[in-house]
Amino acid sequence: xxxxxxxxGTIGGNVLSLPGILGLALGMMTRNWIVAAxxxxxxxxxxxxxxxxFRFTDIGSFDLAIAVLVGVLAGSLGCAIRxxxxxx
Amino acid sequence: MSDxxxxxxxxxxxxLWDGFWSPVAAFSVGFIAIGGFLxxxxxxxxxxxxxxxxNTEEFCTGCHTMETNLGEYRETIHYNNHSGVRxxxxxxxxxxxxxxxxxxxxxxxxxVYHEIVGxxxxxxxxxxxxxxxxxxxxxxxxxxxxxxxxxxxNFEYMDFTIQETRAxxxxxxxxxxxxxxxxxxxxxxxxxxxDYLEEYKRVTxxxxxxxxxxSQKTDDVAAVRSYLGNLSN
Numbered sequence: 312x313x314x315x316x317x318x319x320g321t322i323g324g325n326v327l328s329l330p331g332i333l334g335l336a337l338g339m340m341t342r343n344w345i346v347a348a349x350x351x352x353x354x355x356x357x358x359x360x361x362x363x364x365f366r367f368t369d370i371g372s373f374d375l376a377i378a379v380l381v382g383v384l385a386g387s388l389g390c391a392i393r394x395x396x397x398x399x
Numbered sequence: 400m401s402d403x404x405x406x407x408x409x410x411x412x413x414x415l416w417d418g419f420w421s422p423v424a425a426f427s428v429g430f431i432a433i434g435g436f437l438x439x440x441x442x443x444x445x446x447x448x449x450x451x452x453x454n455t456e457e458f459c460t461g462c463h464t465m466e467t468n469l470g471e472y473r474e475t476i477h478y479n480n481h482s483g484v485r486x487x488x489x490x491x492x493x494x495x496x497x498x499x500x501x502x503x504x505x506x507x508x509x510x511v512y513h514e515i516v517g518x519x520x521x522x523x524x525x526x527x528x529x530x531x532x533x534x535x536x537x538x539x540x541x542x543x544x545x546x547x548x549x550x551x552x553n554f555e556y557m558d559f560t561i562q563e564t565r566a567x568x569x570x571x572x573x574x575x576x577x578x579x580x581x582x583x584x585x586x587x588x589x590x591x592x593x594d595y596l597e598e599y600k601r602v603t604x605x606x607x608x609x610x611x612x613x614s615q616k617t618d619d620v621a622a623v624r625s626y627l628g629n630l631s632n
Contacts, residue, residue, distance in 0.1 A: 316505070316506040316508075316509055317502075317506065319505055319506075320501070320502030320503070320504075320505040320506045321502055323501055323502065323504075323505040324497075324498045324499070324501035324502040324505070325498075327501050328497060328498055328501070358498075362496070362498050395420055396420060
């Protein structure tokens with residue numbers, strides 16, 4: 312039970328944190344889907360490292376994977392918004 | 400006469416959607432940017448305010464099922480003490496760090512579900528689930544090195560010379576043996592279920608089996624050890 316809640320909580324935490332917000336913003340800065348996904352993923356890595364206090368031994372692979380996944384999705388969503396919303 | 404080039408307008412949702420994605424010709428970029436910034440500030444302020452509202456004791460104990468543990472907590476030193484400092488529910492159960500806090504808030508949705516279905520709605524049901532509920536909290540605290548306890552308590556800030564002899568000796572043992580607060584202080588704010596020691600041992604054994612040797616060590620303990628090492632030199 313806690314496993315699923317743990318997963319949902321981690322996803323929610325990342326959506327409302329740097330990967331979700333900054334990933335989306337960076338994704339909105341490009342029309343290239345790959346670049347947007349990479350930028351989002353990098354934000355996920357960056358956030359995990361920052362929240363682990365730059366101690367690489369404290370980085371959990373589960374947290375890192377979720378952060379990168381959320382970052383990639385947010386970046387892609389940002390890119391989709393750019394495609395839909397920018398007229399020029 | 401209707402314009403033959405005019406497209407059908409569609410329903411309200413369709414028109415709102417099209418309007419939302421239409422270019423803004425009437426406003427400058429600066430206006431949109433400043434408006435977006437102000438909107439963001441307002442949204443974030445409201446979001447954070449709401450989040451903090453869910454950290455209040457009134458909110459936590461607003462549900463009927465929280466009455467039992469509220470009564471137990473009110474008998475403890477975390478409620479009334481000589482120093483006049485009070486730790487409320489969220490101080491022990493909600494992390495301060497953003498990412499852990501949001502996670503805790505999302506996980507807490509299960510409490511609403513159990514309030515609705517009445518999982519612990521009677522004293523009998525509460526007692527039936529007490530060990531399982533306590534076990535979940537112990538597991539979280541043990542895994543996080545009692546992170547929420549350490550928001551207020553820290554081995555580094557303790558003056559063992561003014562502690563009771565037994566407390567000082569046990570805290571010294573905790574440092575030496577790399578223990579964490581919850582290893583000894585189960586039931587510090589709520590009544591303990593029968594067989595709690597066996598359950599706590601099961602929880603710690605399970606965590607130890609899953610954890611890597613690196614993650615067992617905490618910075619605090621490492622810092623205290625280093626500090627004590629410097630003193631002895």
